[in-house]
Amino acid sequence: MGYNNKTALIKxxxxxxxxxxxxxxxxxxxxxxxxxxxxxxxxCFLYTTVKGVRETRDFRKYLLRLVLTGLISMPITxxxxxxxxxxxxxALFALSIKDYRFILPAIFLVQFTEYGLYGFLMGWTIYVxxxxxxxxxxxxxxxxxxxxxxxxxxxAAVAIIPMLLPFxxxxxxxxxxxxxxxxxxHQVILMLIARLM
Numbered sequence: 586m587g588y589n590n591k592t593a594l595i596k597x598x599x600x601x602x603x604x605x606x607x608x609x610x611x612x613x614x615x616x617x618x619x620x621x622x623x624x625x626x627x628x629c630f631l632y633t634t635v636k637g638v639r640e641t642r643d644f645r646k647y648l649l650r651l652v653l654t655g656l657i658s659m660p661i662t663x664x665x666x667x668x669x670x671x672x673x674x675x676a677l678f679a680l681s682i683k684d685y686r687f688i689l690p691a692i693f694l695v696q697f698t699e700y701g702l703y704g705f706l707m708g709w710t711i712y713v714x715x716x717x718x719x720x721x722x723x724x725x726x727x728x729x730x731x732x733x734x735x736x737x738x739x740x741a742a743v744a745i746i747p748m749l750l751p752f753x754x755x756x757x758x759x760x761x762x763x764x765x766x767x768x769x770x771h772q773v774i775l776m777l778i779a780r781l782m
Contacts, residue, residue, distance in 0.1 A: 592636045593758035595747050599629035600759065604771060610665070611775040612782065621740055627700060628726075628744035630675060631708040635715055638679050650765055651676040658769040661776070662699070669698040672768070678708040703733065707741070714748065723749075 606623020609616055641647040655672030662670035677691040677698065695705040707729050714722020723745065730742035 589636075590754065590756050591752040592633055593756045594752055595629050596633045596759055596764065597756070598747055599626050599633060600764070600767060602626040602629070607772060607775055611772075611779045617737075621737060624738055624740040625744045627671065627704065628707060628711065628741050629747070630671070631678065631704070631711045632715065632744075632748055634675050634679050634708065635682065635712050638683050639716070644679075644683055648676055648679060650761075651679065654765045654768060658772070661769050661772050664776070667699040671699045671704075674698040674700050674704045675708075678705055681705075682709070682712050703729065703738070711748070714745075719749075 602622055602624075603626035605619050606626055609619025609623060613619060637647060638644065651672050655670055655676065658670050658672060659668060662668065674695055677687075677695050680687045681691040692702065692705065695701055698704075700707075707726065710722055710725035710729050712722075714726055726745055727742055730739050733739040733741070
């Protein structure tokens with residue numbers, strides 16, 4: 586699977602903002618701006634999932650990587666109240682856009698995963714935006730996030746900016762294995778640091 590420069594950049598944005606968010610969550614919970622920055626991460630991961638499903642040469646392996654990373658991460662994310670973490674949400678979303686017959690089962694199952702129905706619907710707005718109709722996707726994306734107000738999660742709408750901007754410069758993509766491994770590993774490190782503080 587080969588990401589283009591724009592998708593590679595958005596994945597880096599996702600990783601960076603997720604890390605900032607988790608630094609805020611684990612180490613500096615009083616610094617609200619860290620969590621605000623972190624709202625950008627999940628929509629960016631949804632965007633890279635859309636592109637991943639489209640570009641992968643083996644969807645079954647792609648889906649398996651998401652699920653296995655989610656399973657490996659469960660003991661970690663369960664400590665924060667997210668037993669069925671973001672990887673399961675991404676897996677269900679990926680399955681639903683790959684095969685529309687799985688939309689209804691996925692809608693039911695995401696009720697038990699991180700970000701729930703909101704995350705699933707936001708994924709579909711990004712799918713519409715990037716693969717079907719830009720204007721409709723923008724309107725739906727902004728609406729889904731506006732409905733989260735006054736929650737901080739409404740600020741996820743800011744993630745639409747990198748999705749819409751054109752990028753024509755070279756950027757080194759994150760190695761596939763590193764992207765998956767980073768999710769549980771960085772949280773373990775932050776948990777250990779938090780215990781030492």
